[in-house]
Amino acid sequence: MATLFDRLFDSHAIADLGGGSWLLAIDRVMLHERTGAAALRALKAAGRPIVNPAHVFAVMDHIVDTRPGRGDQTLMPGGQAFIAETRAAAREAGITLFDVGDPDQGITHVISPELGIVLPGLTLVAPDSHTCTQGAFGALAFGIGSSEAEHALATGTLRVARPRTMRVTISGRLRQGVTAKDLALHIIARHGAGGGAGHAVEYAGPAVTALAMEARMTLCNMATEFGAFTALVAPDETTLAFLEGRRHAPKGDLWQQALACWQGLRSDPSARFDRELAEDAAAVAPMISWGTSPQHSVPLTGHVPTAAEAALPAETHARALAYMGLAPGQPLLGLPIDGAFIGSCTNSRLADLRRAAELLKGRRAAPTVRAMVVPGSQRVKREAEAEGLDRIFRAAGFEWRESGCSMCFFAGGESFGPGERVVSSTNRNFESRQGPNTRTHITSPEVVAASAVAGRIAAPWALG
Amino acid sequence: MPEPFRRLTAPALPFWQDNVDTDIIIPSREMKGTGKTGLAGGLFANRRYADPVARTPDPDFPLNRPEFEHARIWLAGANVGCGSSREHAAWALAEYGFRAVIAPSFNPIFFGNCVRNGIVPVVLPQEVVRRLGSPVTVDLEAMTVRGADGQIHAFALADEARTMLLEGRDPVELTLKHAPAIAAWHAEDRQRRPWAWLPGAVA
Numbered sequence: 001m002a003t004l005f006d007r008l009f010d011s012h013a014i015a016d017l018g019g020g021s022w023l024l025a026i027d028r029v030m031l032h033e034r035t036g037a038a039a040l041r042a043l044k045a046a047g048r049p050i051v052n053p054a055h056v057f058a059v060m061d062h063i064v065d066t067r068p069g070r071g072d073q074t075l076m077p078g079g080q081a082f083i084a085e086t087r088a089a090a091r092e093a094g095i096t097l098f099d100v101g102d103p104d105q106g107i108t109h110v111i112s113p114e115l116g117i118v119l120p121g122l123t124l125v126a127p128d129s130h131t132c133t134q135g136a137f138g139a140l141a142f143g144i145g146s147s148e149a150e151h152a153l154a155t156g157t158l159r160v161a162r163p164r165t166m167r168v169t170i171s172g173r174l175r176q177g178v179t180a181k182d183l184a185l186h187i188i189a190r191h192g193a194g195g196g197a198g199h200a201v202e203y204a205g206p207a208v209t210a211l212a213m214e215a216r217m218t219l220c221n222m223a224t225e226f227g228a229f230t231a232l233v234a235p236d237e238t239t240l241a242f243l244e245g246r247r248h249a250p251k252g253d254l255w256q257q258a259l260a261c262w263q264g265l266r267s268d269p270s271a272r273f274d275r276e277l278a279e280d281a282a283a284v285a286p287m288i289s290w291g292t293s294p295q296h297s298v299p300l301t302g303h304v305p306t307a308a309e310a311a312l313p314a315e316t317h318a319r320a321l322a323y324m325g326l327a328p329g330q331p332l333l334g335l336p337i338d339g340a341f342i343g344s345c346t347n348s349r350l351a352d353l354r355r356a357a358e359l360l361k362g363r364r365a366a367p368t369v370r371a372m373v374v375p376g377s378q379r380v381k382r383e384a385e386a387e388g389l390d391r392i393f394r395a396a397g398f399e400w401r402e403s404g405c406s407m408c409f410f411a412g413g414e415s416f417g418p419g420e421r422v423v424s425s426t427n428r429n430f431e432s433r434q435g436p437n438t439r440t441h442i443t444s445p446e447v448v449a450a451s452a453v454a455g456r457i458a459a460p461w462a463l464g
Numbered sequence: 465m466p467e468p469f470r471r472l473t474a475p476a477l478p479f480w481q482d483n484v485d486t487d488i489i490i491p492s493r494e495m496k497g498t499g500k501t502g503l504a505g506g507l508f509a510n511r512r513y514a515d516p517v518a519r520t521p522d523p524d525f526p527l528n529r530p531e532f533e534h535a536r537i538w539l540a541g542a543n544v545g546c547g548s549s550r551e552h553a554a555w556a557l558a559e560y561g562f563r564a565v566i567a568p569s570f571n572p573i574f575f576g577n578c579v580r581n582g583i584v585p586v587v588l589p590q591e592v593v594r595r596l597g598s599p600v601t602v603d604l605e606a607m608t609v610r611g612a613d614g615q616i617h618a619f620a621l622a623d624e625a626r627t628m629l630l631e632g633r634d635p636v637e638l639t640l641k642h643a644p645a646i647a648a649w650h651a652e653d654r655q656r657r658p659w660a661w662l663p664g665a666v667a
């Protein structure tokens with residue numbers, strides 16, 4: 001009768017703390033340079049050692065420069081201190097660090113699966129809201145605050161208020177040209193940016209099991225944009241095929257034992273969820289955002305909605321439109337753009353880059369558009385280069401970057417300009433997310449590529 | 465550790481747009497140092513200042529009105545604190561002097577960050593939040609909120625969070641009391657799931 005979430009949660013519950021809170025065993029902790037140094041230093045100041053340094057990983061992804069030939073230098077004022085202090089603190093703590101020049105460096109949620117750090121049945125936390133990405137592997141992976149990260153490091157546990165459970169069952173198949181990103185935006189647009197609040201969401205159904213791991217990660221990545229505690233997909237053959245042989249995945253006998261353990265890692269057919277949603281994959285269209293919340297999304301062929309159409313308070317709607325420089329009724333297709341960004345933990349994996357490159361072959365970005373590709377990890381970058389994708393992107397006028405979060409968010413250094421309209425494969429279109437007063441439209445990598453070529457928001461199928 | 469919280473009567477800031485994300489609470493560029501302090505000036509920077517760099521106040525933002533300048537309670541909208549998990553949002557609020565946020569719903573990470581930094585997260589229906597006025601009293605012992613009109617509204621909060629706020633307790637210390645249970649769980653887990661233990665793991 002148990003759900004997948006119940007199985008994961010109950011198998012890690014050490015003590016009932018009362019009032020719905022539990023002491024939960026944490027199997028892996030990941031840190032990044034934005035907050036890693038502060039957490040490690042605070043622990044040291046309190047005289048608290050890390051319970052299990054072998055299960056802790058730190059990576060330079062948030063602030064690190066992504067311009068070619070990078071070192072510790074950052075465009076963000078003071079960024080170098082975050083890097084240097086995280087490096088020093090990680091070394092002292094004896095944890096594994098993926099440093100600036102490391103061949104395995106990349107965005108936390110991209111490298112963790114690549115290296116088999118995340119595995120089905122594990123609990124994994126990081127002080128980053130997109131840790132839910134890793135739930136795609138059937139792990140209980142969730143974002144926490146810095147103080148909680150200290151707690152997890154010092155005790156090997158967290159005190160967690162048990163969330164409710166929700167299943168989103170997606171029937172049918174995504175249509176040709178429709179991606180997991182579109183599915184995520186579709187669900188958030190329909191049910192709201194708080195639609196998953198208080199719930200651990202399991203994505204299930206034939207449309208989900210048909211997705212490759214990269215696509216499952218994209219879908220789970222945006223669970224935080226849905227307000228959810230985290231997201232999950234039950235592990236299956238696709239999951240195992242992806243993980244087998246990865247560096248930190250179990251080998252030999254241990255792999256066999258793990259497989260036996262993962263057998264039952266799914267929701268029972270009769271399991272009861274606190275909430276159930278049903279979606280038809282065939283009804284999902286390519287999507288794009290028009291406003292300043294991922295919830296403000298419509299089909300690519302749609303128009304900017306009125307407050308009533310968007311079911312938004314007049315004030316919120318007006319503010320979003322003023323910020324985006326748009327008016328109700330305007331079609332999204334054809335809006336002139338200044339920037340095109342392919343990257344982030346949502347859509348920067350090899351499969352994403354391949355699909356964008358496919359469209360860019362033999363084409364060029366409009367001269368008015370600043371276009372860039374930021375691979376999610378050094379491994380993605382190497383693999384893409386081995387296939388010649390970098391040459392396609394470069395020939396199309398895209399910058400080809402080193403891996404990291406880059407302009408997915410504005411850290412104080414590099415950004416798109418005020419008032420500039422940017423199509424972006426990222427997950428957040430919040431005000432000033434990609435730069436002070438930058439106007440972000442989030443969408444799939446293929447729509448970013450097509451729009452870069454057209455110099456305006458464009459459909460991949462309409463490229464001449 | 466944060467000051468214990470029992471009862472507070474203070475001006476309440478009405479800024480109740482839905483989905484106020486942590487970038488709005490504190491923009492990334494305002495997180496200049498690797499520490500947890502020096503953040504209050506960056507609180508709500510993109511809204512509070514007409515020019516965030518020059519720090520020219522925007523007179524339309526409620527925090528810049530004299531009656532809310534010393535606000536210690538924030539009346540917020542649904543899904544408050546969504547977006548980035550940055551604890552800087554709670555640190556900046558606490559440093560400015562905020563000790564409670566009252567909203568129809570919270571992002572779960574922000575909720576936890578509030579509790580860990582001595583800020584009481586109170587969930588009340590939107591109609592109630594918008595009618596509270598100022599000043600507001602948050603009574604964590606009685607588990608009630610009293611609006612400016614004297615009306616009293618009960619709220620709920622998990623025991624764990626309530627105790628932590630009431631006593632200003634360090635959760636790590638509380639957890640370390642379970643050290644024997646944690647060690648026992650680890651020992652059993654090594655037998656049960658040897659594959660989950662990486663080489664070099666000690667516990």
Ligand code: SF4
Nearest residue numbers: 130344345405408409
């Ligand atoms: S890529 Fe963007 S969303 Fe993902 S972890 Fe980095 S900053 Fe956050």
